[in-house]
Amino acid sequence: MLNRCASAALLTMAGHIVGMPPASAQAADAPEVAPPAPAAADSASEQEIVVTGIRQSLQAAADIKRTAVNVVDSIVAEDIGKLPDLTTASALQRIPGVQVVVGGNNEIVGARIRGLEDIISTLNGREIFTGVGRGFSFQDLPAEALAGVDVYKSNSADRIEGGVGGGVNLRLRRALDFKELTLSGSGRVTYLQEAGSDNTFNPAVSGLVANRWNTGIGDIAAMVGISYQRNEYARPVAWNDWTRSTNVAPGRTSPNLHSPTGFAAGVEHGHYERPQGNFSLEWAPDKTSKIYLEGLYAGFRGNVYQARPTFRAFTGTSFVAEAGDTCEDFAVGPDGYFSSNVRSESNPRGTGTIQRLCNATGYTARNIEYYTASVANKAKTDIFVIATGFNKQYGALSWNTDISYESSTNRNDSFRVDIGKRIPELIQVRDDNHVVKATMPGNPMNDPAGLAFTNGMTEDINRSKGTMWAVMSDLRYDFGGFIDYIQAGVRVARRKAGFEQYLGGPPAPGGSFVTPLATAGLPSNILVEAPGVPQMNDGAGYLQIDPEYLMQEDIKRQLRTLYRISPDRPAFDPTRDYDAQEKNYAGFVQARYAFALTDGIEVDGLVGARLTRTDRTIAGAGRVTDPATGTFTVVAVNRSTSDTDILPNASARVNFGGGLQSRLNYSKTLSRPSFSQLNPGLSYVVSYVNTIQNSGSGGNPDLRPQKADSFDASLEYYFGRSNYVSAVAFYRDITDRVVTGTEVRTIDGLQYVISTPRNLGSATIKGLELSGQIFFDFLPEGLDGLGALGNFTIVDSEVTTPDDRLQGLSLLGVSKYNYNIGLIYEKYGISARVIYTYRSRYFDGDITNGLSLRPVSLPVGLNGIRAAGRLDFGVNYDLTPDITLSFAGTNITGQRTINFETRPDFPREVRNDDTTYSLGVRFSF
Incomplete structure (x- = not known):
């Protein structure tokens, strides 16, 4: 915590954060003496607010919410540092209506605003992205x-377009926020429970130095901040293979049931590092001018390993299942999997039939095939942002200009080899909570005898790079009457994106289970014990090829030779590559009005529009096969498109006095498709595992931008020193929403499931956000440091496109309910909070064309995620006026992520989310 007695420079900086508008689209900052820009806390107080603890930071965030014309929620200054959150993404989950998920390395990722992932990310008001994507990995x-x-959560004309769901602006510290020499920093060690005792100490450090000089040519300030974190981690996962009719199981000893075809598990483990640095140089020649230069570097380095054992229950000599009491009709193909081609009077040539099948509550399979996939991936991301500009005021006229450049590069090198053998027995049962679990008596997977190469070797090598130049400039004239001011501006941006990839590899030498591992001539210590999975053999270890060996080029060359291909690193596949260029031109004009409706009621708001045009060229490639020879050639595919849109907005805030206010907002927003979605090429791969379909993917250059008419209405009451309650109703009418669907195509005589994005048509999303915070100052001494905060969001979404297979269903990825509830205590040098975050179940993917069976009563197969909640805490103690100790924990109840197919009694997957504890120290002088 920044101590109450810490340097006035750092505290004044926090005050400026409160008064400073979240950077508008047209100016990364505003002159100190200029009125705040309208996109943010429009009438934010010019008075400095000293942020000294949790309460003051929450009060500062409430002030931004209260004074903004738009619907804005914020986390301010040290409020982020005091939460038990290591990253921006995990901090965002505290915002009302923001939903998140847990990623592969146990970090919080994938922020959605009111269930929508189509958001625009900005850094100090400038668009920021990762790789060739539209979004930023927070x-x-x-x-x-x-x-x-x-x-x-609502938009105005001066903000950069690009987010149907809304936008997130990340604010870095700036040099002129500091009044004198300031030194601050922090250190932390984190224990990740799943990573094990050998990886207890995971460090994170940060430091900041800033100074300000009053010279004969004005104030000059400089600031440099750096941070670094490194984590060892492990993420165990277990899942059922596709559901299948037991009428095709070995021996047909348990007919007329539906059961998983097997069991699989895996652990993603390894380590990652995040170096980061940013700087700010500012010169204020006088009180009406400021010139600045600022930059950011954010990096990611990761060695990611995976060990994925898979057990194919239908490949054995016997399969005996226990029958449950739930029986339903299923559409079944000749292979026992789902069929979309059922024989009927209208389809007499259909190959599928309707079968009455009961659920299998467990099974025992004997003498089955088993294999473990060993995967090693080296990942690297580098993001550079640099910007310069000025703010100038000429009386009532303000002029802001910003020039920026971003380069974002992402690299991944992945290498996979499978080894396996037959094992005597697999026993799987479902517990009362339908959680996936299996046992292999004797743990034969930990015995090297009999191991051979299976399936195919796979390499995935990809590179992506995105760059963008952008110039923003706006003028604002203050009238001070009914028309408070008029603002107009332009933005020109040029974006380039390039992606190249090799994905593929040969089958196992001689075929699966033919070539023994022991005869391959690999190092004698090539096998290591992989971390166990709790749902498999109660967490016992098992053997895999050491993934660290798979990072070595000499081992890769040896394996390529063994698999009878060139030992050299494969070249990129031109059918997977694309290059894109996009130019965006935008201009806006808007006016702020303000008047007194009565002696006690005041009204203000914005009316404006943004005109935007995008010209885009994207070049990909496809394959054309000669039917006579079976050979194919690669042909270039190029497409050019243009979009022109007008995005109006209007808002009104009504201040009734006494802390009661209301606001009404309308805006039209859009989200552009990603470059990968627009890629005109098509690529596909042949699977060497008979339970995994041949697959491919292709883009759709004819995709249109998603658009939404967005309406928000709020009623808010602010009382006491830092208390408030708020209710916000919202409605989004979305057109041309983009979803990724699958379809079966026959290519060169083989069937492939091809994933292709499409414009869904129309959808609606509506809901209500309730939020508030209160501090119990009326309690007796000692207890008067208590406070409480909470928010609750209900979202109702629906696909409204007629005749679409998803019509009437909720939008994918949208939970109906999510909430945060927490307690706060701050007194006697102690500041602490405990927060519980909950998200109700949702569907995150369409598996309609997958292999897995589903009842005919369910027209669409969906991948669902069960409801889940996480309990986090943080405690800080002021050891001295300048030094604070901290202790924090995340997911301390050990909540897991559990997936299901369409409905909860069809369990699919369980992910063991990590529990972490961290101990740290902060200082500021």
Whole structure:
């Protein structure tokens, strides 16, 4: 915690954060003496607010919410540092209406605003992205680097377009926020429970130095901040293979049931590092001018390993299942999997039939095939942002200009080899909670005898790079009457994106289970014991090829030779590559009005529009096969498109006095498709595992931007020193929403499931956000440091496109309910909070064309995620006026992520989310 007695420079900086608008689209900052820009806390107080603890930081966030014309929720200054959150993404889950998920390395990722992932990410008001994507991986920016985060849920003309769901603006600290020499920093060690005792100490450090000089040519300030974190981690996962009719199981000893075809598990483990640095140079020649230069570097380095054992229950000599009491009709193909081609009067040539099948509550399979996939992936991301500009005021006229450049590069090198053998027995049962679990008596997977190469060797090598130049400039004239001011501006941006990939590999030498591992001539210590999975043999270890060997080029060359291909590193596949260029031109005009409706009621708001045009060229490639020879050639595929849109907005805030106010907002927003979605090429791979379909993917250059008419209405009451309650109703009418669907195509005589994005048509999303915070100052001494905060969001979404297979269903990825509830205590040098975050179940993917059976009563197969909640805490203690100790924990109840197929009694997957504890120290002088 920044201590109450810490340097006035750092505290004044926090005050500026509160008064400073979240950077508008047209100016990364505003002159100190200029009125705040309208996109943020529009009438934010010019008075400095000293942020000294949790309560004051929450009060500062409430002030931004209260004074903004738009619907904005914020996390301010040290509020991020005090939460038990290591990254920006994990901090965002505290915002009302923001939903998140847990990623593969046990970090919080995938922030959605009111269930929508189509959000625009900005850094100090400038668009920021990762690789060739539209969005930014928030987890890649450590929380220590930030002064604040603003989540925009309604839009105005001066903000960069690109987010149907809203926008997130990340605010870095700036040099002129400091009044004198300031030194601050932090250190932390984190224990990740799943990583094990050998990886107890995971470090994170940060530091900041800033100074300000009053010279004969004005004030000059400089600031540099750095941070670094490193984590060892492990993420165990267990899942059922596709559901299948037991009428095709070995021996047909348990007919007329539906059962998983097997069991699989896996552990993603390894380590990652995140170096980060940012700087700010500012010169204020006088009180009406400021010139600045600022930059950011954010990096990611990761060695990611996976061990994935798979057990194919239908490949054995016997399969005996226990029958449950739930029986339903299923559409079954000749192979026992789902069929979309059922024989009927209208389809007499159909190959599928309707079968009455009961559920299998467990099974025992004997003498089955088993294999473990060993995967090693080296990942690297580098993001550079640099910007310069000025703010100038000429009386009532303000002029802001910003020039920025970003380069974002992402690299991944992945290498996979499978080994396996037959094992005597697999026993699987479902517990009362339908959780996936299996036992292999004697743990034969930990015995090297009989191991051979199976399936195919796979390499995935990809590179992506995105760059963007952008110039923003706006003028604002203050009238001070009914028309408070008029603002107009332009933005020109040029974006380039390039992606190249090799994905593929040969089958096992001689075929699966033919070539013994022992005869391959690999190092004698090539096998290591992989971390166990709790749902498999109660967490016992098992053997895999050492993934660290798979990082070595000499081992890769040896394996390529063994698999009878060239030992050289494969070249990129031109059918997977694309290059894109996009130019965006935008202009806006908007006016702020303000008037007194009565002696006690005041009204203000914004009316404006943004005109935007995007010209895009994207070049990919496809394959054309000669039917006579079976050979194919690669042909270039190029497409050019243009979009022009007008995005109006209007808002009104009514201040009734006494802390009661209301606001009404309308805006039209859009989200552009990603470059990978627009890629005109098509690529596909042949699977060497008969339970995994041949698959491919292709883009759709004819995709249209998603658009939404967005309406928000709120009623808010602010009382006491830092208390409030708020209710916000929202409605989104979305057109041309983009979803990824699958279809079966026959290519060169083989069937492939091809994933292709498409415009869904129309959908609606509506809901209500309730939030508030209160501090119990009326309690007796000692207890008067208590406070409480909470928010609750209900979202109702529906696909409204007629005749679409998803019509009437909720939008994918949208939970109906989510909430945060927490307690706070701050007194006697102690500041503490405990927060519980909950998200109700949702569907995150369409598996309609997958192999897995589903009842005919369910027209669409979906991948669902069960409801889950996480309990986090943080405690800080002021050891001295300048030094604070901290202790924090996340997911201390050990909540797991559990997936299901369409409905909860069809269990699919269980992911063991990590529990972490961290101990740290902060200082500020």
